[in-house]
Amino acid sequence: MSADSSPSKETVNPAVDGSELIRFDKVTKRFGGNTVLDSLDFTVSSGKHVTLIGPSGSGKTTILRLLMTLIKPDEGTIKVGGEYLTHEDRGGSLVPAGEKHVREVRKHIGMVFQQFNLFPNMKVMRNITEAPMHVLGLSRDEAEERARELLDLVDLTEHADKYPTQLSGGQQQRVAIARALAMRPQVLLLDEVTSALDPELVAGVLDVLRDIAHSTDITMLCVTHEMNFARDISDDVLMFDAGRVIESGSPEKIFSEPDHERTRQFLSAVL
Ligand SMILES: Nc1ncnc2c1ncn2[C@@H]1O[C@H](COP(=O)(O)OP(=O)(O)OP(=O)(O)O)[C@@H](O)[C@H]1O
Numbered sequence: 001m002s003a004d005s006s007p008s009k010e011t012v013n014p015a016v017d018g019s020e021l022i023r024f025d026k027v028t029k030r031f032g033g034n035t036v037l038d039s040l041d042f043t044v045s046s047g048k049h050v051t052l053i054g055p056s057g058s059g060k061t062t063i064l065r066l067l068m069t070l071i072k073p074d075e076g077t078i079k080v081g082g083e084y085l086t087h088e089d090r091g092g093s094l095v096p097a098g099e100k101h102v103r104e105v106r107k108h109i110g111m112v113f114q115q116f117n118l119f120p121n122m123k124v125m126r127n128i129t130e131a132p133m134h135v136l137g138l139s140r141d142e143a144e145e146r147a148r149e150l151l152d153l154v155d156l157t158e159h160a161d162k163y164p165t166q167l168s169g170g171q172q173q174r175v176a177i178a179r180a181l182a183m184r185p186q187v188l189l190l191d192e193v194t195s196a197l198d199p200e201l202v203a204g205v206l207d208v209l210r211d212i213a214h215s216t217d218i219t220m221l222c223v224t225h226e227m228n229f230a231r232d233i234s235d236d237v238l239m240f241d242a243g244r245v246i247e248s249g250s251p252e253k254i255f256s257e258p259d260h261e262r263t264r265q266f267l268s269a270v271l
Pocket residue numbers: 031034036054055056057058059060061062063223
């Protein structure tokens with residue numbers, strides 16, 4: 001993909017001003033007796049690329065699933081773009097969020113999953129235009145124009161009329177990235193997006209994501225085991241252990257001179 005094929009910042013993410021975009025306040029999540037997130041606090045500023053690293057089971061994916069409202073916290077609050085995701089503010093008192101409120105706030109969040117999750121019965125173009133037309137109310141022409149720009153961005157212009165099964169896993173994952181961006185989310189959540197791919201297809205997907213990270217202002221929250229990718233794109237790396245952030249900092253700091261012994265152990269096992 002040439003640098004020229006990148007869409008304008010306006011196309012991808014219209015609302016970037018460096019302010020706080022995500023806030024977790026004392027978020028606790030338990031599954032049965034297992035406390036997966038333990039009074040977790042963290043924030044992500046608009047336009048930043050933040051990578052979550054840490055051992056298996058430390059709660060990284062749980063954070064993304066909470067943001068997608070696939071699960072709810074047991075305690076604490078989550079805000080996106082200044083709005084509560086989990087609650088509604090009724091004259092100063094917080095009540096659990098209703099469906100409509102959750103849908104509104106969630107519009108600002110896009111997610112790419114490990115397993116692409118494309119609609120198998122829809123061609124690539126329709127996979128990308130479906131949500132902008134039905135959720136945002138774009139006309140077919142508007143949605144298709146947006147989709148064409150994004151197909152260019154992910155280097156799949158020639159494949160708009162194919163079904164997902166006619167594409168490689170790497171191509172399907174790039175469609176999933178375009179589909180997430182078509183909603184013009186303020187934040188893109190990436191959950192180990194290359195871990196289901198054959199090794200030779202990983203680089204193409206990571207290159208597209210690097211390009212998006214470097215050529216747009218979109219906020220990214222990324223869970224990955226690809227440490228070189230994390231080093232390339234991250235403004236901040238958060239090291240998790242047992243549902244808490246044990247240290248955070250620039251990739252240079254975390255990967256080269258971490259403060260914490262647990263971080264050193266984890267990195268020596270994965271690097
Ligand atoms: N729906 C669920 N029901 C029960 N336990 C769950 C559920 N989802 C996650 N867990 C447990 O929560 C813990 C944290 O899971 P999570 O997927 O967030 O970890 P992770 O840090 O993303 O791990 P990995 O790097 O292996 O993906 C694990 O012990 C997991 O088994």
